[in-house]
Amino acid sequence: MKTQMETDLKLESSLWVGNKRHLAVLTGWHLRWTEADKKNPDKKTVSVPVAEVVRVEEGRVKILPHKSVEDTGRDFTVFYVKRSNSRTTSGLLWRLGQTQFTCPSRVLRDQWTKHLWTVLKTHSPLRPHRLLVFINPFGGKNKGRQIYHSLVAPLFELAGINSHVIVTERANHARDHLLKKDLTGFDGVVCVGGDGMFNEILHGVIGKTQQEAGLCENDPAVTLQQCPLHIGIIPAGSTDCVCYATVGVIDPVTSALHIVIGDSQPLDVCSVHYGPGQVRYSVSLVGYGFYGDVLAESEKHRWMGPFRYDYSGAVVFLSNRSYSGTVQYLLADPLLSSPRDKTRCLSGCGVCSRSTERLFRNSSDSGSLYSSYSGPFSNDSEGEWMSVDGRFKCVSLTCMSSSCAKSPLGLSPSAHLADGTGDLILVWDTNPLGFLKYLHRHTTTQDQFDLPFVEVHRVKAVRFALASRGEEAEDNESLSNGMDGEDGGHIENGSRAGSLQHLAAGAKGQTMTSEDKTVTPFMCGLCCRKTPAVSVWNCDGEILPFPEIFCKIHGQLVHLYARGIEDGASLRDCTEERVESNTTCILQR
Numbered sequence: 354m355k356t357q358m359e360t361d362l363k364l365e366s367s368l369w370v371g372n373k374r375h376l377a378v379l380t381g382w383h384l385r386w387t388e389a390d391k392k393n394p395d396k397k398t399v400s401v402p403v404a405e406v407v408r409v410e411e412g413r414v415k416i417l418p419h420k421s422v423e424d425t426g427r428d429f430t431v432f433y434v435k436r437s438n439s440r441t442t443s444g445l446l447w448r449l450g451q452t453q454f455t456c457p458s459r460v461l462r463d464q465w466t467k468h469l470w471t472v473l474k475t476h477s478p479l480r481p482h483r484l485l486v487f488i489n490p491f492g493g494k495n496k497g498r499q500i501y502h503s504l505v506a507p508l509f510e511l512a513g514i515n516s517h518v519i520v521t522e523r524a525n526h527a528r529d530h531l532l533k534k535d536l537t538g539f540d541g542v543v544c545v546g547g548d549g550m551f552n553e554i555l556h557g558v559i560g561k562t563q564q565e566a567g568l569c570e571n572d573p574a575v576t577l578q579q580c581p582l583h584i585g586i587i588p589a590g591s592t593d594c595v596c597y598a599t600v601g602v603i604d605p606v607t608s609a610l611h612i613v614i615g616d617s618q619p620l621d622v623c624s625v626h627y628g629p630g631q632v633r634y635s636v637s638l639v640g641y642g643f644y645g646d647v648l649a650e651s652e653k654h655r656w657m658g659p660f661r662y663d664y665s666g667a668v669v670f671l672s673n674r675s676y677s678g679t680v681q682y683l684l685a686d687p688l689l690s691s692p693r694d695k696t697r698c699l700s701g702c703g704v705c706s707r708s709t710e711r712l713f714r715n716s717s718d719s720g721s722l723y724s725s726y727s728g729p730f731s732n733d734s735e736g737e738w739m740s741v742d743g744r745f746k747c748v749s750l751t752c753m754s755s756s757c758a759k760s761p762l763g764l765s766p767s768a769h770l771a772d773g774t775g776d777l778i779l780v781w782d783t784n785p786l787g788f789l790k791y792l793h794r795h796t797t798t799q800d801q802f803d804l805p806f807v808e809v810h811r812v813k814a815v816r817f818a819l820a821s822r823g824e825e826a827e828d829n830e831s832l833s834n835g836m837d838g839e840d841g842g843h844i845e846n847g848s849r850a851g852s853l854q855h856l857a858a859g860a861k862g863q864t865m866t867s868e869d870k871t872v873t874p875f876m877c878g879l880c881c882r883k884t885p886a887v888s889v890w891n892c893d894g895e896i897l898p899f900p901e902i903f904c905k906i907h908g909q910l911v912h913l914y915a916r917g918i919e920d921g922a923s924l925r926d927c928t929e930e931r932v933e934s935n936t937t938c939i940l941q942r
């Protein structure tokens with residue numbers, strides 16, 4: 354259905370772009386211009402969605418090398434998002450496009466700029482005016498400051514955004530600032546760093562919102578309040594998985610443009626409850642076993658930069674560890690989607706849009722931002738709790754695909770950013786070659802779940818408990834008896850495992866002690882060495898030293914300045930007009 358703006362507003366004029374006359378049209382949704390030369394059969398139309406116009410200024414404006422404005426009274430300049438042809442990554446690269454128009458008269462020029470400013474205002478309610486920016490100067494290759502000042506700040510300035518920049522001086526500086534200071538007047542928080550830095554800001558933003566709402570975030574039964582502040586990520590870290598999985602490219606300019614135009618992507622968050630009533634949040638990886646060990650090992654080699662993960666990955670792989678435990682999980686509705694349905698969550702994802710409606714169904718302000726949502730437990734029937742015991746190479750829970758440069762499709766390629774569920778991946782103990790095959794499939798398009806020792810479940814909550822000492826001893830005995838074959842030798846028990854409250858209450862904190870060390874076979878059984886019986890959890894790149902945890906997925910708890918991965922194929926063919934190859938087309942949303 355057409356809106357009032359779309360039907361009312363249409364401006365059409367003959368304007369000059371350089372030395373060529375063009376027919377320019379502005380509707381409520383698009384600005385288009387087509388070369389008017391009748392003799393040229395190859396004439397091109399450039400179509401820019403109004404939502405992707407960054408700025409409109411009077412005069413002939415140049416921003417490089419320094420900003421300069423030349424105003425004859427008949428010109429105006431439009432800055433907008435331009436997609437680049439480069440398809441070396443999962444999503445599309447964005448660049449700043451710029452076109453200078455010349456009108457036949459000053460009156461017409463004023464009419465054009467006035468109309469453009471009006472539609473811009475109407476179309477972009479979430480464009481930020483004031484941002485709080487945190488730069489981690491030590492993230493990734495220590496280039497956070499340089500990336501922000503050379504690539505991002507000029508775009509924020511062009512868009513008229515007022516930024517308050519804080520270069521962090523210690524870990525948790527950003528989180529503490531968000532929790533303690535008055536954030537009135539800010540529209541969003543920008544994180545210049547990696548996943549660890551994002552995670553800090555996530556804690557600050559969620560914590561602050563619950564503080565102000567008077568909610569106890571440590572209580573797993575509490576329905577958390579959606580956060581009003583949007584979060585923007587300028588990638589400057591090592592893995593940058595949250596940026597990659599929500600934008601599809603690791604590119605500071607693309608991310609800055611998503612922030613500038615006020616894109617909005619809801620994101621599921623997993624609360625991880627541990628110890629005596631404490632909570633951590635995660636959006637990408639909550640991983641025990643291999644990924645926990647890689648993170649713990651990598652912390653010793655921070656000086657290596659991003660390569661520390663490859664080095665530590667190889668070290669941990671060669672130590673061939675596995676860990677026993679009990680995993681209990683609450684299945685999500687299998688009719689809505691499945692982790693093996695071979696779909697991908699792309700920009701405008703239907704599964705996520707339908708989830709918005711489902712997650713906020715009982716709220717008076719259905720689906721709107723910042724209302725408290727009724728949560729996956731209160732709306733639906735609680736669902737079925739399943740329970741499995743055994744030895745695992747790794748146990749991973751991810752709210753999103755967790756794609757990154759190392760793994761372009763991610764830990765769970767069909768996971769959704771905002772469907773209120775997470776994917777639980779159980780990799781049972783197996784031989785080193787089998788595990789290497791599993792890891793290697795993350796780097797290809799081969800299905801990593803199509804292996805006999807791997808299973809994946811779409812879930813709403815998970816609990817992990819250590820095996821009791823008796824079981825632990827039995828496990829180790831069966832391992833030495835050669836039961837660590839490809840099928841892992843696990844005990845499955847499809848029974849209901851108790852209520853949410855019961856499970857949450859059962860998650861007692863436990864840390865590793867020297868008594869917990871047992872002897873497990875070293876690679877290929879050639880030699881043996883002591884390996885710990887207990888691993889640590891990797892919670893978005895932060896170590897959680899408590900093995901027993903309870904996790905719950907909070908659908909769409911936060912919003913990012915992003916729109917999900919744009920795939921070339923999801924851009925509609927513009928049939929009636931030729932579109933410049935590197936310019937915007939209309940996105941199916």
Ligand SMILES: CCCCCCCCCCCCC/C=C/[C@@H](O)[C@H](COP(=O)(O)O)NC(=O)CCCCCCCCCCCCCCC
Nearest residue numbers: 547548549590591592593594638666670760792795893894
């Ligand atoms: C054989 C090649 C195997 C490649 C396997 C790649 C699996 C990649 C899955 C990555 C999931 C990433 C989830 C996100 C985690 C981040 O939150 C978190 C923090 O990021 P930040 O430092 O930017 O703050 N990053 C991480 O925890 C890093 C996980 C990276 C794991 C890399 C593992 C490499 C494994 C190499 C195995 C080599 C075997 C060699 C045998 C001789």
Ligand SMILES: Nc1ncnc2c1ncn2[C@@H]1O[C@H](COP(=O)(O)OP(=O)(O)O)[C@@H](O)[C@H]1O
Nearest residue numbers: 492493521522523524546547548549550590591
């Ligand atoms: N000024 C600082 N000094 C030391 N650590 C910091 C500082 N600012 C942030 N951190 C911490 O550094 C960790 C890693 O940062 P991140 O930006 O994710 O880099 P990387 O991706 O390389 O791990 C985060 O957990 C964050 O809390």
Ligand SMILES: [Ca+2]
Nearest residue numbers: 621752769774
């Ligand atoms: Ca999800």
